[in-house]
Structures are given as structure tokens and as C-alpha cells.
Amino acid sequence: MARGHLLRNVAFGVGAAALGAATTAAGVRMAARRIRARPDPEAGEDLGALPPDDLTPAVSFDGTELAVRAAGPDGAPAVLFSHGFSLDMTTWYYQWRHLSDRYRVVLFDHRGHGRSGRPPDGDFSLRSMGRDVRAVLDRAVPEGPAVLVGHSMGGMALLSFAEEFPQEFGTRVAGVVLADTAASDLVREALGDLGSRAERALRPLLWRIAGNVDRSDRVRRVLQQRGADLALLVARVTNFGPDASPSQVDHVARLSAAAPVEVWVHTARDLVDMDFREALANITVPALVVVGDRDLVTPKASTEALRDSLPQGRAVAIARAGHVSMMERHRAFNEVLQGFLDDVLPAKARPRRRRTSKE
Numbered sequence: 001m002a003r004g005h006l007l008r009n010v011a012f013g014v015g016a017a018a019l020g021a022a023t024t025a026a027g028v029r030m031a032a033r034r035i036r037a038r039p040d041p042e043a044g045e046d047l048g049a050l051p052p053d054d055l056t057p058a059v060s061f062d063g064t065e066l067a068v069r070a071a072g073p074d075g076a077p078a079v080l081f082s083h084g085f086s087l088d089m090t091t092w093y094y095q096w097r098h099l100s101d102r103y104r105v106v107l108f109d110h111r112g113h114g115r116s117g118r119p120p121d122g123d124f125s126l127r128s129m130g131r132d133v134r135a136v137l138d139r140a141v142p143e144g145p146a147v148l149v150g151h152s153m154g155g156m157a158l159l160s161f162a163e164e165f166p167q168e169f170g171t172r173v174a175g176v177v178l179a180d181t182a183a184s185d186l187v188r189e190a191l192g193d194l195g196s197r198a199e200r201a202l203r204p205l206l207w208r209i210a211g212n213v214d215r216s217d218r219v220r221r222v223l224q225q226r227g228a229d230l231a232l233l234v235a236r237v238t239n240f241g242p243d244a245s246p247s248q249v250d251h252v253a254r255l256s257a258a259a260p261v262e263v264w265v266h267t268a269r270d271l272v273d274m275d276f277r278e279a280l281a282n283i284t285v286p287a288l289v290v291v292g293d294r295d296l297v298t299p300k301a302s303t304e305a306l307r308d309s310l311p312q313g314r315a316v317a318i319a320r321a322g323h324v325s326m327m328e329r330h331r332a333f334n335e336v337l338q339g340f341l342d343d344v345l346p347a348k349a350r351p352r353r354r355r356t357s358k359e
Helices: 002-007 014-022 025-036 089-099 126-140 153-164 186-194 196-210 213-226 228-239 246-258 261-273 277-282 300-309 330-344
Strands: 053-059 065-071 078-082 104-108 146-151 173-179 287-292 313-318
Touching: 025 228, 025 246, 053 126, 065 089, 065 126, 078 089, 078 126, 078 153, 089 104, 089 146, 089 246, 089 330, 104 126, 126 153, 126 261, 146 153, 146 330, 153 173, 153 261, 153 277, 173 330, 228 246, 277 300, 287 300, 287 330, 300 313, 313 330
Parallel strands: 078 104, 078 146, 146 173, 173 287, 287 313
Antiparallel strands: 053 065, 065 104
16 A cells, blocks of 8 residues: 555656546545535635846756746845746745745746746756756846755756856855755655665656657646546655645646656656766755655655765754745744754845734
8 A cells, every 4th residue: 555655746748647547437526525625724815926127038058048036125145946847936936926026036937837938959957957946047146146046957957057057156146945855766665665675666657758749748648538636646745744725736737747758758858867966076065955755756765865965964854845845834834944044144144034913
């Protein structure tokens, strides 16, 4: 039972296909109804809201145009957010609203995601995403100081940035936050409890699905044929803990379903075999690793490995949170993030924070 449960939590759409094939349509509908019937304190939130400042797109090294939004006072220390696989900048909704009266908050969509353009040569790799981070910094935070915050794939993009641009740390970049992120071998992390034999058997299957347009498109069609109920169920299983808000689950499901097939093919393949462990030594500034304690995609062992490899690493687990801890347990996440920012960004440049009635 435990092994079957873990398999259902494998990301990149593979879990979606397996779940769709193994579950009856009636079962999917029943499970989706149960999710939607849960109490939902987040139901009134406009999760798709964007920061008010629509900046001129950042143009990356290969001509890819990256959508960039910002909020907060010009000249304040900056916090740049990098989102996860198949998602977009709106997953940082709670953070930009919480921080934007005190910091210059910058959000962007990775290449091929959200409102950003697709790369002209079809390069959806994590290494190119690391160079995209540099382009966004140059566009929105040319001098710094800035703290970089990345979730899942977005954290890996920050590690790619660190690999290629180590000189940025301690100059423009004052700190780094890696949320629900791994530095290498994400497949082994997600399947670790199955044992090495099962992991070796499943890895080629994941590679074939993630590296082939036709196969990945068939995975997407399974979701589309089964409809919104299956997409909701897959998002709930792969991304959230036990107290998930139905509104948040639905938002993540819609974002993932809308991601281009090229993202599911080329970026997913990079995630299967990426390795940025050597880049961790380049992050010579204070670094915080955050993970949901119910995150089965990047579990506690991955968090500890990151913390121990960072020159100035520390780690925090968010109770009862899954893989999107910054949404699901946003108050706890924001408290941890705020404490880190207070430690690493210059206080004299920050105006006093005003609390809102909703916090």
C-alpha cells in the first residue's frame, strides 16, 4: 500500500497517466467531489492576480522574451521569485501581496510558461532558464541587492544561475531561498522508498515519456479526456498536503493543464537527470531551504542534503504542507521568508511594513 501511494505522487505527468489508467471515471468524479466539498478558507482569493507593474519583457541570451511583473517601491531591496514546473508566476500570489509594501517584488514566467515566449530554437533546458534569471535581474534589478526565491524547478533554475554566474553572489545577490527543491536526481528522491531496483526499472520509463513529444502528448490527452476532475485529482495527489484548499488545488491543476507540450517533454526530461550539486558551493551568501513536511516529490532527505552542501545553509520544514508549501501554508511560509529577509537585506533601505486586515 505504501509503495502504491508513493508511486501516485511521482510528478511530470507520469503519475497522471498511471492514475488515469488505473481509476474508473466514476471513482475520479467521486474523489474530485470530495476535494471540492472540503472547507475552503481561500475561496475568496484571486489567485490569478498579477503584480501591478507590467515591465518591458526581459530578453534572454537567445532572444526569448520573458514576461516580468513587479510591485513595491522602486529603490527598495528586491526579492525575485522563480516558479515551478508547468506553473507560472501566479503561484507566488501570497508572497508578492505580503511583501510588496516593503520590498521591490519581481515575478516572471519561465520560458514557455505562462505569458513568456517560447524559445526560438526549442531550448527549454534548465541551463537556459538559469541564464533567463540573469536576464530578468538585468532588466528589473540591475544593481541589487536582491534575494532570489525559487520553487521546485524554479529553485533548480537558480542553481543553474549559480553554476554559470558565481560572481553574482555577494555582489548583486544577497541571499537565496530554495523551496521544495532538489539539486540532483529528482527521480531517485521521489522513488527512494521503492528501493534501487524499482528506481532503475522506472527511470527508463520516465525518460521515454518525458523525452518524447508523442508520448507526452498522450499523457496530456488522458487528462483532457477525463476532464477537470482528473486534473484536480492529480494536482491534489502530487502537490498538496492533507489540508489542501480546493481553490488552490484547482488553480494549480489549471496551470499545469495549460502548459505547452514542449515544457512537458523537454523541461521534464531535464528534471529527470539534472545535477547541480557542484553549483551549491557557488552560493556563498546566506541560503534558506524550505520544504513541506508532506512533500513526497522533494522529501526531507533532499532538503538536508541541500542544507549541508550550502556554505551558509539553513533549513525549515513547513508543517502539513505538500510540494507547493508557499501556497498551501502561505502564512507559515511568509513568516519564515520574512525572517530570512530581515536577516540578509539592509534594514536602512526598507520602509516600515504595514500589516493588512487579512494577515
